[in-house]
Amino acid sequence: MADTQHLDRSQQASGFRSIDAQSGQPVGPPLAIHGLADVEAACAAAEGAFDAYRAIDNEARAAFLERIGAEIVTLGDDLILTAMRESGLPRARLEGERGRTVGQLKMFADVVRRGGWMGVRIDPSLPDRAPLPRPDLRMRMIPLGPVAVFGASNFPLAFSTAGGDTASALAAGCTVVVKGHPAHPATGAMVAGAIDAAVAACGLPTGVFSHLVGPGNELGSALVQDPRIAAVGFTGSRGGGLALVKLAQARPVPIPVYAEMSSVNPVVLLPEALKARGTALGTAFVGSLTMGAGQFCTNPGLVLAIEGEGLDAFVAAAGTALCEASAATMLTGGIHAAYEQGVAALRAHDDVKTIAQGKLGEGVTQGQAAFFETSAAQFLADKELGHEVFGAASLLVRCTSEDELHAVLREAEGQLTATIQMDAGDSDAASRLIPLLERKAGRILANGWPTGVEVSHAMVHGGPFPATSDGRTTSVGSLAIDRFLRPVSYQNLAPELLPTVLRDGTVAPRLVDGVFVD
Incomplete structure (x- = not known):
């Protein structure tokens, strides 16, 4: 859902402006604000697209992630100049951040192709085992559902609209609704347009990705409380993260909030x-x-x-x-x-x-x-x-x-x-x-310094509270995909009813009777 789709027209006229970080003054034309009706539309679209998106094969999902990166590169210098104006960050930093954004999308594409993220485990039946036979048990990881992602102020590219939370959730097979950070709305809108272009080019349902824009907390609160949202990714202040955790836990069906919040390192x-x-x-x-x-x-x-x-x-x-x-x-x-x-x-x-x-x-x-x-x-x-x-x-x-x-x-x-x-x-x-x-x-x-986070397979960017709301997870590196997956076990299902990856003869990394088979 691009920024102009499904707009609550009563909100469009008021708008708000992008702020030049150096002068503190508004710049550019007024930007349309999304309203509560847009949250409803985005969450409905994400739910509607979820089953179709999670069902596409690994190659198609990986190609989609890579296409997002290519579309971001296509934005060229206009993206860098816009982000410089809104964040006050220098060109070299933002060019590096763009490279990191594209690089982590490619990393997750590689993760998806390899298939280890599916966590396949097979314990074949043991009908002659005494005193009781063992049933046929097969397990895989499946995506949680639509995910709400909150853009971060300090990384307008790598931790925002197409940042690590969005990339890992899409890699897991989740649809995504992003609440763009109000500090860089024009930057976020450009990146959202790139993701929309990738969705269209790959023939995916429009609800795979939506982007909501607006100041204040109303949109974010409504997003977290929407019953179709299954998990939340957040990077920001301790107060903001804890507010979202409280909202998520107060729902009739609580959901996980993966919030990176506060650390003095x-x-x-x-x-x-x-x-x-x-x-x-x-x-x-x-x-x-x-x-x-x-x-x-x-x-x-x-x-x-x-x-x-x-x-x-x-x-x-x-x-x-x-x-x-x-x-x-x-x-x-x-x-x-x-x-x-x-x-x-x-x-x-x-x-x-x-x-x-x-x-x-x-x-x-x-x-x-x-x-x-x-x-x-x-x-x-x-x-x-x-x-x-x-x-x-x-x-x-x-x-x-x-x-x-x-x-x-x-x-x-x-x-x-x-x-x-x-x-x-x-x-x-x-x-x-x-x-x-x-x-x-x-x-x-x-013998180093903590600033600088390598995007890799062994990286952990998380920690005990209040560094994060769940110290078992990371928001950087390939392990970030695990936040948006959950295990399902299938017992004694006929082969034709099993997911393809769990059928005999399918090639994928797996544990068979506790032994790893690649």
Whole structure:
């Protein structure tokens, strides 16, 4: 459903405008707003198309995903310029993000073709088994149903209209209704048009994909509560994610919400690493902190270190680098205002010291980077210090011992990532840390920085609450498809009644009596 189809005409005239991220001023023509009638139409179309879409063969579904990527590429420079205007992000970042968007669509096409996602398991009957015979049991994964996807503010391409949630849901065989993010409506509309073109070119029902546009929460709330929606994908704030979880759980038939929400991504600086390269670590840390105006869900918002040689050198180098960091345009006025509020609260805290701040900006939505420090005792006494400030702000926690460092991590919330900076002499300390970090984070890094997420088969971009609403899942990488599938077992069905993939002689990856057969 393109943005102009099934429009509630009473809403069309009011419209809203795209906002230039740098100036904060409306640009371009008024955009039509979808209304509640459009939510109803989109969900009805998604339900109507679901059985036909899930029934197409793997090759056709894979070709559809690849065609979406090709249609996005066809949009050319107009897409990049539109996204630059609406997000304030630089050209190179958005060109890379477009490549990631197309690349993950191709990755899921490859996953679909290989067939392992179907999870086929066959336990042949054992009629002579004593004391009881075993029935013939065959299992596969099937798509959940229509999925609602909420576009993210900080990735107008890779985590929005055709982003990872949409790509993985379509790969699973689910139809998709996207609630476009109001911060980049024109970008979203262009990408939605590309998906519509792919739907038409592949001869699929129009309800396979729909795109809804509008400010406020009304559309999203209605979408989550529609009884035809079977699951939700969301990337955004903790407040927004929890609101959707609450709505989904209050339904007569509750549904899963896969929400990526809040993470401060602790970086642990171990003693030998600090001794050997404290200055270099301080400079590199600021590079990660200020990347993209700090508007990454993997931004290093918390640094932990034990008092000792090299820590002061780290702080001095980080302070010097941060003072030279230019202010950067933030994605929206609302994000900028929330960032300023969070930084002001840290600056005013009696037990928090300001290490350094970046250069002041001239634009109305430019964020000034900031680095603070506190003691482990104060951090443990005030849980608010562990909450995310979305932007280029971070807090150093000075610990007096390894035991105190572990205590801070035990009290920390769930995280997307945890990073260890270590040298050879830190191996024993690192080995004691890893079991603790496994319970706290979805991805553990050594001698790197958390910003930057590889789209691959072994990637986990998820973690214990509040990093995500379901720490068993990932929103990046091929494993993301599992969120939108569920198992069905077939017992003693005649061969002609079985799904083709479960019939004898069908070639597909499978477990037969517990043994993997490719």
